[in-house]
Amino acid sequence: MCGIIARIGENGAVDELMTGLRNLEYRGYDSAGIAVANEHGIEVRKREGETDALHALLSESPIDGPIGIGHTRWSTHGRPSDANAHPHTDDDGRVAVVHNGIIRNHDRLRNELVARGHEFESETDTEVVPHLVAASLDEGLDPEDAFRAAIERLEGSYAIAMIAEGYDAVYAARSGSPLVIGLDDDATYLASDVPAFLEFTEQVVYLEDDDVVVITDDGYRVTDLDGAALDRSSEVVDWAAGDAQKGAYNHFMRKEIDEQPVALRQAIEGRIDDDDRVDLSVFPNGELAEIDDVVFVACGTSYHAAMYGSRLLRRRGIRSTVARANEFAYDPLPVDEGTLIVAVTQSGETADTLASLRAAVGTDARTLAVTNVVGSTAAREADETLFIRAGPEIGVAATKTFSSQVAALALLAERIADEQEAVPLPVADGGLDRSQLLADLRRLPDAIESVVASDDALRLAERYRDADSYFFIGRGVGYPVALEGALKFKEITYDHAEGFAAGQLKHGPLALVTSNTVVIATFTGRNDEQTIHNVQEAKSRGAPVIGIGPESSTAAREAVDEYLSVPDVVPELAGVLANAHLQLLAYHAAELRDRAIDKPRNLAKSVTVE
Template sequence: MCGIIGYVGKRQALPIVLEGLTRMEYRGYDSGGVAIVGAETIQCIKAKGKVALLKEKCRLETIEGAVGIGHTRWATHGEPSERNAHPHKDCSGDIFVAHNGIIENYQALKEKLVRKGHKFVSETDTEIIAHTIEEYAKTEKDLSTAIRLALKDFHGAFGIVVLSKKHPGTLIAARFGSPLILGIGKDENIIASDATAILPLTNRVIYLNDGDMVVLSENGFEITDFKNGNGRQERKTTTIEWKSGSAELGGFPHFMLKEIFEQPQALRDTMRGRLLPDEGTVKFGGLKPFEERLRSLDSITLVGMGTAGFTCLAGEYAIEELAGIPARREVASEFAFRRSAPCKQGCLIAVSQSGETADTLNAIREAKRRGMLTLGIVNVTGSSIAREVDAGIYNHVGPETAVASTKASVSQVLLQEMFALYLARMRGLSKSEGQTIIKEMQKLPAYAEKILTSAGSIKRLAKKYKASRSFFCLGRKYNFSSALEGALKLKECSYVHVEGGNIAELKHGPISLIDKNFPSIVIAPKDSMYEKNKSSIQEIKARKGPVIAITTEGNKELEKIADTVLYIPKTLEMLTPILAFIPMQLFAYYLAVERGNDVDKPRNLAKSVTVE
């Protein structure tokens, strides 16, 4: 949610800042702004709407300077408007601030500042940051000291960047609960909330910790601990392996379609170097120090939000069926506030593409309080979740730019099922059974490629249903996960009402909605649930409801019942969600295109939800 970038160096800051904002558009936003330090003043330009509008406004001005900040805003306090867009300034126009996160006590701070004579022009919580710094700067000549004192007044989560016209060659940033990354260049330094904004300039970065404040100039930087007053801090420099070109369209009309078609490679990358076919097991290097503890687990809780949370349903089944360990999936935000007894032989698995999901981070902290082992499945190296868990597993699928997750989601399911196999072999699953599972896993990339050849027929199907206003998306067992994820994709991209659910619940209420104008997508592979799913399809058809069925290749039976049948290759029951996700992603994509929607950046959504 939101995007921050700051630049200090020898080059003109404006084009670098605008390019950084463009690269972070996928995170979701409703307005944007820049502030550039000039020879005698700070020029601030804002616009409601797309970054393209902001660029157009900037073209009409002469804006020069080698230090600048930019921000794309996703509204939390105050409506989307130019007035509420960042950066925000203090009364004197000396201090400019951009901010990600939420200042929970902003109202009390604002009232205090108003009594001291401060004038506010926006409805945001961010504006109080600039005014609080201004208040401390009245008695502190050193800007970093004034900022450090101000930061201690704020309750909540924040990542901030600050400019001052009185300190024109300096940029100061701080983080607490909202990610910031420092990019280290030659005669220039960059701060951003997302690595994609930094990569065109440098791949050498430092992931700031909570409580870090960094003072940047073209000659270098200094990190200190503002939270505990521990002075200068040394932080590890990381080299990012992703190339900036990974976030280019490469001939596709949208990133979502590109990333759907990258899924065969994403599955290969997820498995690369981890499968041990001869031994019928899996290796995860990061888990080796915890093998004995993993061997003695008595329960596993899987948490995530949105797509990541839905993949946990498949993981839950796989862990229980293969490893025999009681497992449950919980919405991360609920787990964080559940009162529960200590669980020292339990394990929490946190799943997040970005590694920055606020609710999932809170769940990790709660699990640690209970004494649980914490593991992470994340895609972004060095992210907050990756650093906060005891151990983790990376997806290795490269940057995912479209807001709607595709390649990361199939990787998340696969990793959870690989983890289930890893535990199962520790607990007595035979080598031959493990070898069978691995053999099928190795076929998944080719199976995904085969499904993608049906894109044309799914595109035609989307044309047929483009006027539909509601859908059911239904499945059972492993494919309950598929049903919820398919429903989410349709909602996110197509802006249609979709109810995802377990098809066994149909007769307990939802069936009352079925009529000729209410289509149902039913995931019904030829597995242990097939006969029950087939009966439910017949119940829908008996009430004249259109049915799009997803089933296993070679099963022609459903062609006599359903209106449309989409096929996935035959595989193990536990692996079917990985394949079933793909036709639903394509259907959601093409339906969104037919309806004229912004596929990569759906309205009101953010790629990375970094506040609760």
């Protein structure tokens, strides 16, 4: 959840630390702080609130030094406050620490340290770390060995960075939370995510669980928990610095909605050959022929993309189920050697999804990560990885990654079907027209560009801004789109929004429908007549209905009060286009309410704690 940045090199560190914190604010914005090492020792500045509050504090009380660490917090232990903000220090201010994760045995460690005379100033789990280090320093250990001794005492998940008085180094370790090194000629960086330092360098080193790193002016040294040297080579990320900046946009979310045509092109490019065969180089030919069923595990928006992908597989005659990752890890489905477990996670660091992935270890099932981040934990731990190629996504509300995930899963479904020579239902019986699907998949970027450019949702956001509730309904692939539309709406507007399978409306939710409940119905071109019946049930209770569906669907258009059209594509892909309208509807509704669109309350982008 939280964001870590560290920097060591020539000149002052504060400006670059602040840039890193601003770039990481999507990971947490309850409080922020930095600590630098200089001739005076270690100086700390931290403040409750967003990074602007910290910037104001630094203007009033400046500090400087060539070595520093910074942190932007998403609260887990202790309310947002100046005292609970990171960095945390020991009693004498000899070391300063920033931390992402949860230290599960912090109560026991705190009690032990208090009994030894240590005084604590915060409610956080993190503060035990500098005190543990200080206790080892008192026993004569140097900072690196003291840091290792502290790490060995911790239970839970963590990414930790530390500086020590009188030492020109940053000490760090990770277990269950991401850390990546950035290499430049004049400085070396450490962060929770690449966008933190992307405008300074594109040369990165991804750290793995149980890595301990020491960063100095001379570079970096990585060892395991026992001190044995590890080889962690560098690579160049293919993201440009501008990809992680808003540019002329007011919000990252709107920028990333508009980037969907490019993201989809990148997701599809080079993966469909001239003979209409799907080429996913991650799988050698024939490797998927023996897969009997596919089990998706995911959370949030990725869960909705997984639901969408599961329906595409079932259309191709392949058994598929979807499980919420935060349940699968503790209540797993039966799997065997014919099972492919697909972990869908934008960041590749989602704690619940990683737990589900690890639950498959020791079984005969194969695992596949569908993720956006090269070098992520999911990419390293799964047997295979399918990258969605969406580029960096900064807005907390996922947009372009959902579209790219669905496109990647559509390609996966076709690849599995090809290898198994699966026989879909006849088109007349609701089956799949494969050649048309691939043709429409190729033109999906242009189709979604036309939806985004039209932006007809603004007028409807204004018209229905005073509604009490917003119900999203859909059938088939329209159902996960309804869930995703409701999720986007509630997380950035803070208004009540729910998603339902269209047929579920009359099994309870209809009792909540009034003339001040807006119903948003997704039509895909398949089974629309049943969805129209559900729309009529809502309208008969006085609810205004917005329809989103194919341009040519006269029946759907006539059944609703307002209609947002999408280009005609096969039903399997119509949901991706409808979802762009729903993203814009949520965006404009939030803007009209003056919400913090990129940083909605209580939420963070990367959920790295369970």
